[in-house]
Amino acid sequence: MTTEIDRQWTTRLRKTVVEKLPPEKLLPDTQPAYVASWIYVFGVTTLAALAIVIATGCVLAMKGPLWWHLSSTGHFVNSLHLWSVEIFFFAMVIHLWGKYFMAAWRGGRQLTWVTGVVLFLTSIGAGFTGYVSQTNYDSQWISTQAKDGINATGGGAFFNVLNLGQMLMWHIVLLPLAAVALTAVHVIYVRIKGVVPPFEEEK
Amino acid sequence: MGLTEFFGAVFNLDHVGKYIHWGFIQLSVSNAILIALMIVTFISALLLPFPGKRNRKEGK
Ligand code: HEM
Numbered sequence: 001m002t003t004e005i006d007r008q009w010t011t012r013l014r015k016t017v018v019e020k021l022p023p024e025k026l027l028p029d030t031q032p033a034y035v036a037s038w039i040y041v042f043g044v045t046t047l048a049a050l051a052i053v054i055a056t057g058c059v060l061a062m063k064g065p066l067w068w069h070l071s072s073t074g075h076f077v078n079s080l081h082l083w084s085v086e087i088f089f090f091a092m093v094i095h096l097w098g099k100y101f102m103a104a105w106r107g108g109r110q111l112t113w114v115t116g117v118v119l120f121l122t123s124i125g126a127g128f129t130g131y132v133s134q135t136n137y138d139s140q141w142i143s144t145q146a147k148d149g150i151n152a153t154g155g156g157a158f159f160n161v162l163n164l165g166q167m168l169m170w171h172i173v174l175l176p177l178a179a180v181a182l183t184a185v186h187v188i189y190v191r192i193k194g195v196v197p198p199f200e201e202e203k
Numbered sequence: 204m205g206l207t208e209f210f211g212a213v214f215n216l217d218h219v220g221k222y223i224h225w226g227f228i229q230l231s232v233s234n235a236i237l238i239a240l241m242i243v244t245f246i247s248a249l250l251l252p253f254p255g256k257r258n259r260k261e262g263k
Contacts, residue, residue, distance in 0.1 A: 036255070038248035090237070094245050 129171035
């Protein structure tokens with residue numbers, strides 16, 4: 001008999017979560033033998049690079065544009081931010097190629113792939129708004145070039161690349177929030193389903 | 204000579220960027236090098252042995 005306690009949403013949510021993702025699945029002790037290959041390293045490399053991008057971005061936000069333009073420590077943290085982004089995209093695209101050629105969406109893993117695709121697009125948006133938020137000649141050049149393309153699509157009515165305030169907010173609030181939330185969902189899906197077996201093992 | 208001058212001399216970026224034109228495709232030499240490096244890294248990741256693989260028990 002279901003009691004009133006069983007019907008509470010908190011009880012139901014806890015039971016679903018514990019059933020779908022027990023702690024030993026969330027943080028497993030071992031991985032299948034086929035995971036011992038360099039190609040599986042690129043997801044975590046992307047994750048590590050993202051952590052450094054966010055951390056250095058927080059330092060840049062605390063200190064502001066004058067600091068990153070004029071002081072050598074500011075230049076250094078700005079460079080850490082840029083180069084972690086370079087590593088982030090480098091690793092993410094190799095990760096994507098790897099998952100594409102092993103068809104890692106098999107076995108009910110389609111949402112892992114789809115969150116990955118959305119992450120890829122979100123990251124491009126974050127990179128772009130970062131470039132136009134630099135507050136230098138480079139960002140002026142990029143935004144005045146980009147405005148014509150975006151206006152031609154009609155998107156300029158909602159997303160004005162010449163509006164520095166708007167671009168900065170997208171870059172430091174909306175897109176990072178989306179990227180971090182989607183990454184959490186992406187990795188949790190991998191943990192729920194376990195790493196996809198190679199084609200030979202599947203048969 | 205400081206590090207900045209050293210790298211500045213090796214990688215002189217003080218000129219107009221170099222581009223590859225291939226039909227309607229246009230990309231900078233730096234991006235082409237980066238894409239080549241990514242392909243090399245991808246192939247190496249598939250071919251290079253993963254450390255500690257031998258010591259693992261089957262299925263673990
Ligand atoms: C912010 C960017 C991303 C991060 C931090 C990230 C992170 C990860 C991590 C840590 C894993 C598990 C380890 C591994 O197999 O490498 C993983 C798996 C996976 N990723 Fe990503 N990823 C990102 C972007 C993408 C993109 C762009 C795609 C493809 C469009 C993608 C598709 C997948 C798939 C299909 C798996 C599951 C593999 C399996 O179940 O065996 N990811 N990701």
